[in-house]
Amino acid sequence: MKWLQHQFESNEKHFKSGGKLETFYALYEMLYTIHFSLTNTTKKSAHVRDSLDTKRFMILVVIALTPCILFAIYNTGYQSQVASQLSLDFFSVVFRGLLLFLPVLITTFAVGGLWELIFAVVRKHEVNEGFLVTGMLLPLTLPATIPLWQVALGVSFGVVIGKEVFGGTGKNFLNPALTARAFMFFSYPAYMSGDAVWTFLSVAQDKVADTFSGATPLAVAFLTERGASVSEALVSAGYTWDRLFIGNYAASMGETSVLACLIGAFILIVTGVGSWRTMLSCVLGVVAMSTLLNIMAGPDSVAFLHLSAKWHLVMGGFAFGAVFMATDPVSSPDTNAAKWIYGILIGCLTVLIRTVNPAYPEGMMLAILLMNVFAPLIDHCVVARRLKKRIPNVL
Amino acid sequence: MKTLKVPNTYDISLSGAPSLTVxxxxxxSQVAVLPSTISHLKPKLTVKIGDSVARGQAVAFDKLSPEVKLVSPVSGTVKDIVYGQKRRLDAILISCSGDAVETHSSYTKDTLNSLDAATLKQLLLKSGLWPSFVALPFMGLAPAEGDVPAIYVAVNDDxxxxxxxxxxxKGKQDQFRFGLAALKKLSKSVVVSAAMGNEIAGTALSDVVDVLxxxxxxxxxxATVAYNAKPDATHNKAWTIKCQDVIAIGEFLSTGVFPNTRVIALAGPKVKEPQHMRVTVGxxxxxxxxxxxxxxxxLRYIAGGVLTGRNAGLDSYLGFNENAINVLQDEFDSEFMNFVGLGPKKATYSRAYLGAAMGAKKWDYHTGVNGSARDCVACGYCAEVCSVGILPQFLMRNVVAGDVDESLAHGLLDCSECGLCTFVCPSKIELTDMFVSQKTALLEETR
Incomplete structure (x- = not known):
């Protein structure tokens, strides 16, 4: 380690003001601080500071995402191998999964990282570690067959329009990863929705397994005819509740497993990085709204309206969104009371978009983005109430 | 006796607590008067190099209220006058010699009772003890003019x-009571607070302590007690004073002489035997x-506590209101990839490192910032440690945006400058410093 540190320090002069590579100081600073902690001391009181910094904050989210990432790699490979009727031994499955997942991940980091660096260099500030999380989240929300150029475009939009134009991490009001996904979803719907995109088929169409349909649980639920039961339709399509919970089916690469999301939620809550209030209130919102719809729905209503909360909670990207996307501290409200309102509304909107809106089968992404926009307003109302209780202290 | 539960408090569990021995x-051989350690005082010298001064004799006064004097704590000769940047008067160095003492009239309980408030005030203004009053909301020198709505006295300093x-x-309870009696002449409302579990407050002093x-x-x-106990907006301009300064006022009134010794804490992780010491002022x-x-x-030598104190350095002196020297390690090695791993040896308010689960462990803090400065990521820790109910992340945005009205509505002037929001911030934003600077700017505008 001494050697590495020495290498860094002996090259620092090139990046310092006046050096040949002065412009790229942000790059040097990023690489150095990834490896070695800073030894700068406090200049003002307080003289002592907490050990927590934003690097730790962000890395904990990545650690919490690990179960989802591992499951994404395995499951993406597995679904592809099953549909293509190829070997199902562990190594083939993982190899196939890596082959599908890694290019998306690498593209995301390469393109998104480049944008971060460009903005850091132009604005002369340090590279912010917030992108670490964005870069991990985005690939997990994409289908296995996504073209890499779309990933590049999507992450560019997410980072530049979703974040950097407002000043970078901390100043954005939308979740950058979801902004990127929404951009891709609306720009290239054929690659982001339907039945064909979720599983990568490595063989010709006639060699595909007979049982393969490609329809996601949400699509099955969406297409269930009036009068029929959605839960029965799901079960007969092979989507039992247990399977949806475990997540071994084809959909967005990292969003399928509720179990993996729960492990992530546990890590986020124990370390205090993710808000349990937001997560719990999202669940409450779904339960409340779907129960309300169950009660209101008549025999002639859309079948989806009769689906109980139990199923809503394990379908689509709800669990992933509630645990990792809605809890993004920057784009969610700051005050605790506002977090409850925000989460409950996300849950309600998710169910509404799923069941009532005929255009999109998935509601979580849009619900979170919409509530991101409302977060400052909710905060404003909560803070205004709070300030009224203060004894005024003015000049 | 009321009890007051203050919300959102935190103990950073610093190692090196002082033992109770003195x-x-x-x-x-030499002491100093440091005008720059007294907030919002604009000093004007009354002595020059070579002048002889007596203990208790004025060496400077405040330009804005000339009745407020700074006095020499010892008898001796003015040896040097040190100016800082922009010719700010930093220190008046006095070498000790002789035993000349400036004496004022002394009082007993009865004569104090018959003393009128105006005379008492004049006496305290020239006593040199006036700067021990800290006036809210700007937390600086108390104004010489006008009435004071309340005086908050804190027995404990945590x-x-x-x-x-x-x-x-110890052995100073009578002087404390005598000082309190004087304060009660200055203000209708004197609120004495002590920590729950303070033995003396519960027993010998139970008759004078108002708030536990x-x-x-x-x-x-x-300042925190004042915010949480204030009945209405009049107390926004209350004064605060610490226990030892009340004792000093008691001693001054009973002897007529400037009390020139104080008990200080010499503590912190880098002190071999953390203890209390009785030292000469300055x-x-x-x-x-x-x-x-x-x-x-x-090492870093801090005059005062580690959260609010002054980075004094070895060559400085103890300021009039500085009752402690805390010593921290000021230089340390870089760690390899220290943000990954469990972190059982990392002290944190959050739960992001295993160190948070270490219970009663005391931590050897050093002066490291422990991270790079970033924009606020709205983690909300600052609001969890604000004992005066401010939402520092919102206040910070208003201060940065220059919105004075909104800053005031968010409670800028209630800020007790405790430093905890700065301590916990993972984005390493200098929150307290921002608030103090904004308050100072407001004060400059209003006077």
Missing amino acids: SEFLSV EPFAPHASVVL VEGKYPANQP SPIKDVVAGRCDDSVA
């Missing part, structure tokens, strides 16, 4: 590390700490 360290109340009060405070740092800081830090610190590494 050693005497009174023989110094900042790491300040002198322990039992040490300060429950909570960790900064629950017992007088003592050189170098002499007080000599041989008492582990100086195998670079």
